[in-house]
Each structure stands twice: as C-alpha cells, then as structure tokens.
Amino acid sequence: MVQILDEGSGLLGRMEICIAEAEKRSGKNAMSMQETFTVYLIETRLTDAAADGRSPAPNFLWRRYSEFELLRSYLTVTYPYIVVPPLPEKRAEFVWHKLSADNMDPDFVERRRVGLENFLLRVALHPVLSDDRILHRFLTEEHGWKEVVCDTGFQAKADSRLRALNATFRVRNPEKCFLEMKHYSDQLQSNTAQLLRARARVADRLYGVYKIHGNYGRVFRFESKSTVPVKPVNEWSAIEKEMGDGLQSAGHHMDAYAASIDDILEEEEHYADQIKEYLFYSEALRAVCRKHELTQFELEMSSQDLVCKKQQREELATGIVRTFSLKGMTHKLFGHEAPEQKEARLRLLEEMIEEGEETVRVKTAEWREHVDKACEEMRRFKEQTDRDLREALVNYAVMQISMCKKGIQVWSNTKECFLKM
Amino acid sequence: MLNSTALATTTASLTGQTAASASHRSPLRPQEAWLANGTPGEMSSPASTSSLFNRLQLDDDLEDGRDPFAITDTRDLFVTVDDPKKHVSTMETYITYRVSTKTTRIEFDLPQYSIRRRYQDFDWLRIKLEDSQPTHLVPPLPEKFVMKGVVDRFSEDFVETRMKALDKFLKRVADHPVLSFNPHLNAFLTAKDLNKRQGLALLTKVGESVKHVAGGYKLRARPAEFSAMGEYLETFSQKLGNIDRIAQRILKEQSEYLTELREYGTVYASWAECEEELQRPLEGTAGCVATCCRALEDQSESMNQDFLPVLREYVLYIESMKNVLRKRDQTQAEYEGRLEAAVLRRQEERTPIPAEVEKCQDKVECFNADLKADWERWQSNKRHDFKQLLTGMADKNVSYYEKCQAAWESLITLLQDRQTEDKSNETN
Numbered sequence: 033m034v035q036i037l038d039e040g041s042g043l044l045g046r047m048e049i050c051i052a053e054a055e056k057r058s059g060k061n062a063m064s065m066q067e068t069f070t071v072y073l074i075e076t077r078l079t080d081a082a083a084d085g086r087s088p089a090p091n092f093l094w095r096r097y098s099e100f101e102l103l104r105s106y107l108t109v110t111y112p113y114i115v116v117p118p119l120p121e122k123r124a125e126f127v128w129h130k131l132s133a134d135n136m137d138p139d140f141v142e143r144r145r146v147g148l149e150n151f152l153l154r155v156a157l158h159p160v161l162s163d164d165r166i167l168h169r170f171l172t173e174e175h176g177w178k179e180v181v182c183d184t185g186f187q188a189k190a191d192s193r194l195r196a197l198n199a200t201f202r203v204r205n206p207e208k209c210f211l212e213m214k215h216y217s218d219q220l221q222s223n224t225a226q227l228l229r230a231r232a233r234v235a236d237r238l239y240g241v242y243k244i245h246g247n248y249g250r251v252f253r254f255e256s257k258s259t260v261p262v263k264p265v266n267e268w269s270a271i272e273k274e275m276g277d278g279l280q281s282a283g284h285h286m287d288a289y290a291a292s293i294d295d296i297l298e299e300e301e302h303y304a305d306q307i308k309e310y311l312f313y314s315e316a317l318r319a320v321c322r323k324h325e326l327t328q329f330e331l332e333m334s335s336q337d338l339v340c341k342k343q344q345r346e347e348l349a350t351g352i353v354r355t356f357s358l359k360g361m362t363h364k365l366f367g368h369e370a371p372e373q374k375e376a377r378l379r380l381l382e383e384m385i386e387e388g389e390e391t392v393r394v395k396t397a398e399w400r401e402h403v404d405k406a407c408e409e410m411r412r413f414k415e416q417t418d419r420d421l422r423e424a425l426v427n428y429a430v431m432q433i434s435m436c437k438k439g440i441q442v443w444s445n446t447k448e449c450f451l452k453m
Numbered sequence: 454m455l456n457s458t459a460l461a462t463t464t465a466s467l468t469g470q471t472a473a474s475a476s477h478r479s480p481l482r483p484q485e486a487w488l489a490n491g492t493p494g495e496m497s498s499p500a501s502t503s504s505l506f507n508r509l510q511l512d513d514d515l516e517d518g519r520d521p522f523a524i525t526d527t528r529d530l531f532v533t534v535d536d537p538k539k540h541v542s543t544m545e546t547y548i549t550y551r552v553s554t555k556t557t558r559i560e561f562d563l564p565q566y567s568i569r570r571r572y573q574d575f576d577w578l579r580i581k582l583e584d585s586q587p588t589h590l591v592p593p594l595p596e597k598f599v600m601k602g603v604v605d606r607f608s609e610d611f612v613e614t615r616m617k618a619l620d621k622f623l624k625r626v627a628d629h630p631v632l633s634f635n636p637h638l639n640a641f642l643t644a645k646d647l648n649k650r651q652g653l654a655l656l657t658k659v660g661e662s663v664k665h666v667a668g669g670y671k672l673r674a675r676p677a678e679f680s681a682m683g684e685y686l687e688t689f690s691q692k693l694g695n696i697d698r699i700a701q702r703i704l705k706e707q708s709e710y711l712t713e714l715r716e717y718g719t720v721y722a723s724w725a726e727c728e729e730e731l732q733r734p735l736e737g738t739a740g741c742v743a744t745c746c747r748a749l750e751d752q753s754e755s756m757n758q759d760f761l762p763v764l765r766e767y768v769l770y771i772e773s774m775k776n777v778l779r780k781r782d783q784t785q786a787e788y789e790g791r792l793e794a795a796v797l798r799r800q801e802e803r804t805p806i807p808a809e810v811e812k813c814q815d816k817v818e819c820f821n822a823d824l825k826a827d828w829e830r831w832q833s834n835k836r837h838d839f840k841q842l843l844t845g846m847a848d849k850n851v852s853y854y855e856k857c858q859a860a861w862e863s864l865i866t867l868l869q870d871r872q873t874e875d876k877s878n879e880t881n
Contacts, residue, residue, distance in 0.1 A: 216727070223724040230717040237710035244706055247699045251692055275836055282843070418730040425734050426868050429741070429861045436858035440851050447847035453840045 043162035044153065048077045049171065051149040052092070054141050070141055071096050072148055076171050093174035097122070100148055102181060103170050107161060108316075109186040112323040113406035114161060115413045117154035118312030120147025126228040126304065128235040128297070139298070143305060150309070159412075205332075207324065209407050214321040220417075221314035224307050231304055235297050246290025253283030278453035285446040292442065296435050303431065306424040310417065317413065320406050327402050331395040338388035345381045348374065531555045532627045532642065534620035537612045538569070547571050548607065550616055552623065554642045560634065566643050572597070574647055575619055581637035582626065588823035589632060590777050590831060592625035593769030594618070595762075614762055621766060625834075631823070675782065676821070682828060683778055690771045697764045700756065707753050711746060718742035734868050741864045748856035755849050763842045767835065774831065781820050788813035 043049075052075045058068040077090040100119055107116045124140055135141075152171070155161045166184065169177050272279065536551040554566040575594055582591045595618035605611060626632050640647065718739050725735035791810045798804060 219727040223720070223727060226720045227717075227724065230713065230720045233713040234710065234717050237706060237713050240706040241703060241710055244699060244703050247702075248696070251695045251699065272836075275839065414730075418728075421731055422734050422868060425738055426865060428738075429864045429868070432861040433858055433865075436854040436861065439854035440858070443847045443850040443854065447844050447851070450840060450843040450847060453836065453843075 043156035043167075046079055047156070047171070048075075048079055049149075049152050049156055050075050051145050051152070054145045055094075056136065056141075068136065069096055070136070070144075072145060074152070074171060091172055093172070095170070095174075097144070097148070099170070099178070100151065102178070103167070104151075106166055106181050106184065106186050107155070107164065108319065109189055110164070110166075110184070111160060112327075113320060113402045114158070114409050115313065115316045115320055116161070117151050117158070118309060118316055119151055120144050120305070121308060121312070126225075126232045126308070128232040128239065143301065146302075147305060147309075160409075205328075207328070207403060209403075209410070210321050210324045213317060213410050217314045217317040217321065220317070221311060224311035224314065228304060228307055228311065231300075231307075235300065239293055239297060242293035243290050245286055249283040249286035249290065251283070252279040252286065272453075275453040278449045278451075282446050282449035285442055285449065289439075289442045289446075292438055296431075296438070299431055300428075303424060303428045306420070306427075310421065313413075313417070317410070320409070324402055324406055327395070327399045331392070331399045334388060334391045334395050338385065338392055341381060341385045341388055345378065345385060348378055348381065528628065529557045530627045530633055532620075532623045534616055534623055537616050539607060546607065548612055548615075550619060552642060560639055561643065563643075568643070568645065570641070570647070572615070572619070574641065575622065577647065578626075578637055578641045579622075582632055582635055585635060585637060586632060587780050588777070588820040589629070590774055590824070590827040591632065592622050592629075593766060593773050594622050595765070596769070610757075614758065617758075618762060618766060629830075675785065678825070679778060679781065679821075683775070686771050686774055686778075690768065693764055693768055693771070697761070697768070700760060700764065704753055704756055704761075707749065711749050711753070714742060714746050714749070718746065737864050737867045741860045744860035745857045748853050748860075751856075752849050752853040756846070760842065760846055763838060767838070770831070770835075774828075777824060777827070781817075781824055784813075784820050785817050788817045 052073045054070050054072050056068060057071055058066060060066060071094040074093050074095055075090050078088045097119075104116060104119055107114070120143070123135060124137075155167060161167065166177075166181055169180055531554070533553045534550045535553070537548050538550075540547050540549060549569040549571045552566075552568055552570050554561070556564060572594075576597065579591055579594050582589075595615050626638060632638065721735050721739035721742060725732045725739060728735060788810070791813050792806075795806045795810045799806060
C-alpha cells in the first residue's frame with residue numbers, strides 16, 4: 033500500500049500489518065441508542081519469528097473508526113513534537129457530484145479502509161511512534177485496550193493543553209524554524225485544498241463530456257431487435273442502407289466511451305485521497321508548531337516570573353524600591369516592618385526563587401527537547417512529503433496516460449466503423 | 454435566351470440544352486432529357502428505350518456503378534471561393550469573396566476567371582437556379598440572417614465559416630451535371646458586373662405557374678419512392694437535429710471543462726511557488742495541464758469550424774430537398790387535375806385528350822426522373838460527406854488524446870530524471 037517500506041526498521045520490520053476487510057454492524061451506543069457503524073478487521077503477523085522457520089498465526093481484531101481516533105489523539109498528546117499521520121476523512125469532502133458522500137457507501141468504506149491501513153502503516157514506519165506500547169496493544173489486543181489508553185491519563189493532559197492552546201498567547205521570540213514551518217503548513221493546507229476543489233470541478237465536467245458522448249450512441253444505434261418486432265425506422269442506422277452497419281457499431285463504441293469515465297474517475301479518486309492526506313497532514317504539522325509556541329510561552333512566563341521574584345528579593349534586601357508599588361507605599365507610610373518579618377519574607381522569596389529556577393530549568397529542558405525533536409521530525413516530514421507527492425504526481429500522470437490510451441483506442445475503433453460506411 | 458411560355462417547355466428546353474451540350478444530340482423529348490443527368494440507373498422507366506440506353510452508356514459508363522467521387526478526372530469545371538475582403542462605404546459594410554474558375558468547357562470564353570462576389574450575388578444565383586431549374590435539387594446557401602448582437606457578421610470566424618459554406622455551395626453546383634450548365638452560373642462566374650435583372654420575366658412566370666397549382670389537392674397516386682423520400686427526410690432531419698444538439702452540448706460542456714482545467718493548472722503553478730524540492734514536479738504538472746488545455750481548444754475549435762457547419766448545411770439541404778419534393782407533388786397534382794378534367798370532357802364530348810395534358814404528363818415524368826437522379830446523387834454525396842465528417846471527428850479526438858498522452862509522458866520523464874539525479878547525488 034505505502035511505498036515507503038524501504039525507509040527502515042520501525043515496527044514493520046517485525047510485523048506485517050493490513051486491514052483485511054470492513055464490515056457494517058449495528059449496536060447500542062453509550063446513550064443506549066441504536067446506531068450503525070463500520071468495523072475494520074486488522075490483521076497482524078509477526079515476521080521476525082518467521083525467520084526461524086515457524087510461520088506464526090496471524091492475529092485478527094476488529095476496530096471502529098472512533099478507536100482509531102482515540103489512538104491518534106493519544107499519540108498526538110504523548111508525542112507533541114511529532115507530526116502524527118492523519119486519519120482519513122470522517123465524511124467525504126471535496127466530492128464531485130456523482131460521488132456519494134454517504135458514510136455507509138461501499139466505495140467510501142473501501143476508500144476509508146485503504147486510508148486507515150495507510151495510517152497504521154505510516155505509524156508503524158515512524159521511528160518513534162512505532163515503538164509505542166499502546167500502539168502495540170491497539171494492534172494485538174482487541175479488548176481492554178481502551179482502558180489502558182485511558183489509564184495513561186493523556187486525556188487530562190490533553191484537556192489542560194487544549195485550554196492553553198485555545199487561550200490567546202503571544203510568544204516573544206519564536207524560533208525561526210517553527211515560524212517557517214507554520215507558514216509552510218498554512219501554504220500546504222491552502223494549496224491542497226484549492227487543488228482538491230479544482231480537481232472535483234474538473235472531474236464533474238469531464239464526467240459530463242464523456243456521458244454526453246453516450247447520446248451519440250443512442251442516435252447511431254437502433255434499439256435491440258429482440259424485444260418487439262418494431263420497425264426500427266426511427267434510428268439513423270436503420271434508415272441508411274450502406275451506412276447502417278458502420279453507424280451501429282460506432283454507436284456501441286460511443287456507449288463504451290461514455291461508460292469508461294466511471295472507472296477513470298474512480299481511479300482518480302485515489303490520487304485525490306493522496307492529496308487529502310497531505311491536507312490533513314498540514315493540520316498535524318501546525319499542531320506541532322502550536323505546541324512549540326505553548327512550551328515556549330510557558331518557558332517565557334516562568335522566566336519572567338523568576339526575574340520578578342529576584343527583583344523583589346533585591347528590593348527587600350537593599351530596601352530600595354525601584355518600582356512604585358502599593359507595598360512600597362505602605363512601607364513609606366507606616367515605617368519598616370520588624371527584622372524578623374523581613375527575614376521570614378526573604379526566606380520565603382528565596383524558596384520561591386529556587387522553585388522558580390527549577391521550573392525554568394525543567395521548562396527549558398522541555399523546550400529544548402521539543403525544539404530539537406520537532407526540528408528533526410519536520411525535516412523527516414519534509415522529506416516524506418517531497419517523496420510522496422512526487423510519487424503521487426507520477427501515478428497521476430500514469431493514470432492520465434492510461435485515460436488517453438483508452439480514448440485513443442475507442443476513437444480509433446469508432447473511426448474504423450465510420451470508414452466502413 | 455429562355456423565352457419559353459410555360460413551365461413544361463421551360464424544363465424541356467433547359468434539360469434539352471444541357472443534353473445537347475453534353476452529348477451533341479438534338480433537343481430531346483423530356484423523357485430522354487433526364488438521362489442526361491448521367492444516372493442511367495432507372496431502367497424501369499418506360500420512356501427509356503434500349504437503343505437510347507446503349508448510346509447513353511457510352512457517355513456515362515464512367516460514372517455508372519462508381520462512386521461519383523472517384524470521377525474527379527472527368528470534371529471540367531473547377532471553382533473556388535476564398536480571400537474574403539471587407540468593403541466599407543458610406544452606405545454599407547459588406548464582405549466580398551474571390552470566386553475563381555478554371556474550366557475547359559466551350560461555354561466559357563476563357564479558361565480562367567477570377568471575380569469578386571458578395572453574399573447577395575450567391576443568393577441571386579441560387580434563386581435563379583431554383584427558378585430556372587425547378588425540377589432539380591439546388592444546394593443550400595448558408596443562412597442569410599444572423600442574429601444581431603449574438604453573431605458578429607464581420608468577425609473572422611463568421612466570415613471564414615461563411616466562406617467555406619459558399620465554397621461548398623458553388624462546388625456542389627459546379628459538380629452537378631445539369632446545374633453546372635446553367636447560363637446563370639456562367640454569368641455568375643464570369644461577368645464583371647452581374648446584371649441581376651436578367652431573366653426577371655421568367656422568374657415571375659415560373660412563380661405564377663407554381664402558385665397556380667398550389668391548391669390543397671390530394672394526389673391520387675404518388676409513387677411510393679417519393680413518399681419514402683419524404684419519410685426518410687423526416688427521420689434524417691430529426692437525427693441531424695439530435696446530433697447537432699449533442700455536438701452543441703459537448704462543446705458547451707467542453708468549454709466549461711476547459712475553464713475548470715485552466716484553473717486546475719494554475720493551482721499547480723501557484724503551489725509550485727511555495728515549494729523547493731517539489732517546485733519542478735509541480736511546475737511540470739502545471740505545464741502539462743496547460744498543454745492539455747491547448748489540445749482541447751484545438752479540438753473544440755475544429756468541431757466548431759468543421760463539424761457543425763456540415764450538419765447545418767445538411768439541415769438546409771433537407772429543406773431544399775423537401776421543397777423540390779413539394780414542387781414535384783404540385784406538378785403531379787396539376788397533371789392529375791387536368792387529366793381528370795379531360796377524361797370527364799371526353800366522356801361527355803368524345804374529344805381526344807388534348808396535347809396540353811400530355812405535356813403535363815411529360816413534365817411529371819421529367820420531374821420524377823430529374824428528382825430521382827438528384828436524389829441518388831445527394832444520397833451518395835451525403836454518404837461521402839458523413840463518412841468524412843465522422844471519421845474527421847474521430848481523428849480529431851484521437852489527435853487530442855495523443856497530444857495529451859505525449860504531454861503526460863514527457864512529465865513522467867521529467868519526474869523520473871529528477872529522481873535519478875537525486876539518487877546519483879546521494880551516492881556521490
């Protein structure tokens with residue numbers, strides 16, 4: 033499915049992963065309401081054992097789309113510096129009118145199956161994500177997995193982070209690399225979205241052009257003679273002595289031409305899915321950038337806090353108030369406090385400063401780690417993007433060539449028929 | 454010249470003249486005259502004697518049983534309409550076309566002529582032909598009136614299309630074994646100044662004569678073949694209408710497709726500006742889409758220029774054909790009416806059937822023969838034209854796809870070149 037198998041070890045070195053099939057089920061949801069949903073059969077097989085000559089039995093388990101979502105949000109929270117591969121769309125977007133937007137449509141389910149498999153493979157290929165134990169459990173233990181995920185407490189972390197992310201904050205000195213990436217992700221998003229929209233419109237029109245050609249078929253050909261012995265005088269081929277046969281078979285070719293567009297566009301949908309993946313990737317990329325801003329913000333806040341505390345200590349120790357404050361005023365009005373009080377306050381401040389220094393150290397480490405890992409990750413992601421999109425373009429060109437060949441074939445055949453007239 | 458008094462004699466003398474000039478025979482009875490059309494296929498006609506047939510066969514065996522288009526070598530009149538020019542005067546603005554003639558016919562004083570004519574002159578010629586040779590199918594002219602505002606009469610496209618249609622019209626007339634000997638055509642092709650009043654007297658007479666019988670008379674025995682022709686024309690015009698509608702819809706859809714495709718190409722181009730590594734692949738794709746757009750433009754253009762005008766010509770042709778069929782019915786009606794009257798009179802007065810009625814009968818038979826010959830010729834032309842038209846359409850589509858295919862193939866080469874380049878850089 034994914035053409036990046038050569039990338040290296042990852043989980044795929046030890047395990048084969050695929051989604052074998054999808055199935056429609058119905059059951060009761062949390063609100064005890066009847067619902068219909070689709071489950072996907074994940075098949076895994078350990079391959080390192082196979083080297084010993086034993087062929088291990090494959091492991092099968094069913095997962096719902098919502099469980100994939102849970103896995104992904106767990107990964108996103110746990111690895112804030114990683115551009116976590118996106119899931120396929122929940123609902124069909126950027127569809128051209130003949131394509132069903134129904135969640136239960138077999139074509140849609142099939143495309144989602146491919147998309148989910150692609151997601152698993154991408155995760156399994158990722159140098160960091162592939163070692164995650166929750167991922168392993170997702171792939172191998174059907175029951176009890178949800179509880180394990182929830183036990184990690186990632187949700188709480190996610191909630192607090194989400195709040196912080198939503199709060200408006202402004203980072204003073206953002207890293208250049210992240211600024212560029214953020215800019216890039218914005219561009220990637222707008223470019224892919226525009227491309228998808230334009231492609232859907234092109235597909236619509238192309239469909240029209242092909243289908244209208246089918247009308248030629250109807251004019252050239254006469255209705256099947258087998259039904260009723262009607263005089264087929266109303267068809268052109270029937271009223272022409274010499275031209276009839278040629279027209280008749282040309283009509284069939286035109287029918288075939290009109291019908292061929294269905295397959296062509298169905299195949300092209302695969303290309304659209306590849307572009308869509310990168311549209312969603314742009315969101316993941318942006319999330320990494322936002323999380324960087326968050327860590328940087330937290331770091332800047334705590335450093336600021338520390339500076340503030342240090343200043344207070346200095347003021348207290350020297351008795352010089354550099355800045356105007358209410359406390360300073362009260363001191364001036366009511367005289368200085370007792371030395372014991374001053375000592376106690378000084379000690380408290382010292383403690384807070386120590387604490388603050390510790391926080392800054394932690395935050396700095398966190399920030400540094402995020403910057404380092406994220407920069408590395410984004411380099412990896414950029415390489416992957418370039419490779420994948422180039423590949424997608426090659427595939428697209430191949431598809432177009434095959435469409436042209438089909439067109440040439442049909443029209444040459446049609447020409448043969450016309451020449452016989 | 455044509456000073457005949459009645460329609461019957463007009464026809465006889467006209468076709469007679471033609472026959473005389475074609476095979477140096479003295480003026481014939483109308484029954485013989487139709488054979489000069491060069492289609493001795495109607496052997497069932499009682500008028501044709503075997504000896505006459507044999508004589509004619511010598512003249513016509515070249516055409517007999519052959520595709521009439523294979524006989525270009527026997528043609529001796531070649532006409533071309535080209536080089537449109539715009540004339541602007543204080544009174545009006547109009548276009549003239551160059552009409553060039555090359556011929557070996559003795560009716561022409563010179564072997565070559567080149568004059569300029571405007572649409573009105575073609576229109577005059579057509580009316581003349583139709584009036585002086587009512588038994589023949591005169592090819593149609595392109596529509597005279599164009600919707601003002603919708604079509605620009607002086608636009609290059611319009612003039613070009615009209616020029617082609619006029620060329621087609623004149624070539625069809627020149628290839629016609631009877632019409633091509635019409636003196637009006639001669640005048641049209643050769644006279645520096647066309648005296649359009651020429652033959653005006655005839656026009657009114659013929660007009661009256663046609664009007665005279667244009668009553669609601671029901672034919673007693675219309676030959677089945679003519680009814681079949683009428684039915685055929687009905688169905689055929691319906692089919693043509695369908696094809697025309699389909700072609701128009703395809704063109705419309707294609708132009709909308711083209712708009713979207715151009716947009717699609719621009720998206721790739723603007724995306725390319727945001728990328729480094731992907732810049733060239735995306736630019737390449739944009740270029741490729743642009744090439745496909747151009748190929749589609751060419752294809753649509755040729756549909757507009759070559760496909761639709763032929764359909765339109767045949768729609769008009771059908772009208773001309775229906776018109777001739779109607780005239781034939783009128784002629785037969787006149788004959789039947791007179792015959793009936795004569796029969797009645799004979800029963801009462803015991804007088805022989807007057808010569809006038811016989812003349813009418815001759816006229817009908819002459820008409821039938823001319824019409825059948827023209828019909829055959831028209832069918833054969835039509836077959837040829839549609840074969841050419843449809844294979845042309847298929848060719849255009851094939852060439853469109855070939856152009857696109859070539860573009861996409863070169864894109865793949867570009868993408869793969871780059872990849873190998875990368876790999877070699879990595880190994881270095």
